[in-house]
Amino acid sequence: MQDPRIMLASAALLSLAAFVSIWGAFFALLWWLVFTPRLRTLQNKPAVPLMVLLLAAVAALTSLTGSNGLSYFFRMVVILLIGTWVYTVRKEGDFLAVSVWLLGRRAGFEIGMTAEMGLQMADALFEDSIRMRTALKIKEQVWGIRNVLPAGYLLVHDAIQRANNTADLLAVRGYRHGGTLCPVFHPLRWDAVGGICAAIILLTAVASEFFILYQ
């Protein structure tokens, strides 16, 4: 998908559809199979299996309390797949461009810039965790429960330090609010088809849920 506006809108619509009903999740999964590079978006993402395990644990707890844990698990996994797809295929500046296009040069620029910084931070945390594992390997230590607390502390500390540095840099450069950006998009016909399908899936999910409640 080339147009980030359609990509983000589709992701939002499909996540909502998956959250609303099991059928919405099912059709969102079909959409994911048709419009995304599928399993290639999950490569080199060690956090995804961990997230699935976490969701499975929450689903198991939900089942124990009498709710439908399986439905929760399926819907959340579909949302995770959609989110991972967006995270993988997005390019630097996509969020800023879409935000400025949608909300203008002041609020849009600031929201977009914050989103871009958040994503940069996520990438940096991933890099840091790889380096930390290398350090443990060099020190002939095994990655385990004992390392979780120091590793977590160091990762958070580095993240805060980076945020401080960025804030200082913006202040030194005289940033106050807003900014100018002229985003250019190149939508493909296939993008539009994907976007329309995502909208139909959400409508179907909402409608099916409405009729179930009405009956």
Next chain:
Amino acid sequence: MKLILDQVVARRGRWSFMAQGGFGSGIHLVTGDVGSGKSTLALIMARLFPPEQGAVRSEQILTVMLSAQFPEFYLTGLTVAEECVSWGLDADQILRAAGLCISTSTPPLCLSRGELKRLHLACILARQYDLLLLDEPFSSLDCSEKERLCTEISRRQDGITILFTHEQATFPHIDHIWEIADNCLVDCGVLPGALERWQHAPALVKKLVRAGRVPENLTSDNIREAACRTRG
């Protein structure tokens, strides 16, 4: 004891480089511009980054240590004491070796980059390794600390020590010079002959070589002796 790079090719995105050569016992200097691939080569030698082609072979090398450029990447302890213990070392002994007057309960992230580098290098140099890879060991250190580190490195008698640096002023006693040029590792040879083939040589060394006063080595004493040498 020898480390052999057999037609090693490394690739990162569009960037790639080739390395071929054998590193015997002694102190080796690998130089090159920023971004030329020194750190990647160090990771390959430490077997932490797999080469795309070729192989890294070692003969009689049992223990390997890599000191990366940024010491904070190696932290795994919440205090200086824990950090030293994570290296299997005594904190008080390390703080003395590093010349740091701080409490062992200090969080390592509260230290300045220079102090952290000193702590890290003290931990690394406290033990003997068959292969010691030092990536930019002089970064974040002041002149006196650089000199102290050079003395420490020059003291290493056994094993292979490889320095990856673009430092231009302070060096320990070097046995062999290599440089990365045009995406290839080039063997400049042993000193002092290597100084005449070394493209990344410091300006003063180049000037001395051009004047026919080739220094015996790269330590400050050697450079001073060559600069003050009289013909006749």
